[in-house]
Amino acid sequence: MDEQRFYEKLGKANGWDFSTLKSESEGAAWDFYREAANYSAPGSIVLDIGTGGGENVMKLAESCALVVGIDLSEAMVETARSNGEKANCPNVRFLQMAAESLHFPEGFFDMATSRHCPYDAAEAARVLKAGGIFLSQQVSEGDKENLKQAFGRGQAFGQRDGMLKERYIIELEEAGFSDIECHDYDAAEYYQEPEDLLFLLQHTPIIPNFGEEPQDMETFNKFILQNQTSKGIRTNSKRFLLKAYKKEQEK
Template sequence: MKEREYRSFYDRVGLLNGWNFSRLQVSVTGETWDYAEEVKNRCVKTDIVLDLGTGGGERILPLADEVMLVIGIDRSAGMIATAERNAVESGKRNVRFHRMEAERLTFPDGFFDVVCARHAPFDAREAARVLKKGGRLVTQQVGEADKANVKRAFGRGQHDGVEDGSGMREYIARLEEAGFTRIDAREYDAVETYRTVEDLIFLLKHTPIVPDFGRTDDDFRRLDAFVREFGGPDGIRTNAKRYFIAAVKEA
């Protein structure tokens, strides 16, 4: 495939998929966990749940059937607009979305039973403030060693120069400082396979894995070499490094 064909995919993929990551054809193999189940297992029917960095809401909408109310926030107006459309299409009436910074929540103290954040930064003290006593926090974040072969191929990447595991250690320390206890922390490094080139381009275009991906022709030459090296009958292989933290606000 020529570089100009990759650029054509790059130009079209956002128009076709918007910001809907649920349309990606991607599989993960190895020892992992199911983030949605981890959140669900910490909820009861009477809970009010806050989802930080909700994006298009695809990950949190299924939880609405398990709790009383879900509120999702995101700093992006485009993400909130997408989330609101997805909520209407889902028919779920107990979901609300607001544009808001996770570091400056405008909710009252002790309002939520559960706060969750998937691949989105959050402030431990703000999360503790809006949680009730005994409230639960659940988060999954991207590890520093994520997409290692992609970063090598492009010569730049998210978390460049940062020691693997440092993010998890920092969040644990901040949670402890904010008064959280019963902290459960774990991580995995699994094989992730993108079914098509379009799927991989969508990921690179809509995430900071390779900063400013697609701005130069050299990116598409590197992409072509990457696909030839790591592509196979099942798709294009990379790795998914994730860490998970659950904690309880005791006071």
């Protein structure tokens, strides 16, 4: 419930818009929505699961006929619709919907995507056409490792790296996907100023309830001193990418 309230609050504020945040990454092997655009065709219909504020999924608008972004958060959907109007993307629609209960016909989409959010593999398979592609980028347990070690808490803190990836691969196989590929990267990430890293922690659940523990700001300042480099304040961005195809119907 705390995570959901945080997510709703973030949706009302700015969605997942980090365009003002000054940071750079070294070693990121792909850009997720550009990768998705490589697999979409001019006439394709795409579903984006957990679309957030819609800022990123609109990158697909030019490469397909229709993009439908869904999110469980009403506030996120409102922000996404506002962003869609500002971006003048008439072929992008945003709907409030749960990933485990998709209100679409079977075989409706050519492609489904999901970035940094849970999804239901069986539901994704149901609404995809035979031969349709599913792409998902997720945050690995080893992401922001030095930050979580510094604070002694965080997303997936203490969990074995790779557990989430293994579970999702099994679920995709059980849902009827084939030719499953998995790619990983662990990139160095540099935040230009302490204010940039502070913005990240205030607008993501990387460190749960950041700022509410009495020692949080002291820990934050100590982390800055220990991880300051000539390129910025260093941490890491660890991601994995799953690509799978819905099996063709047997004749």
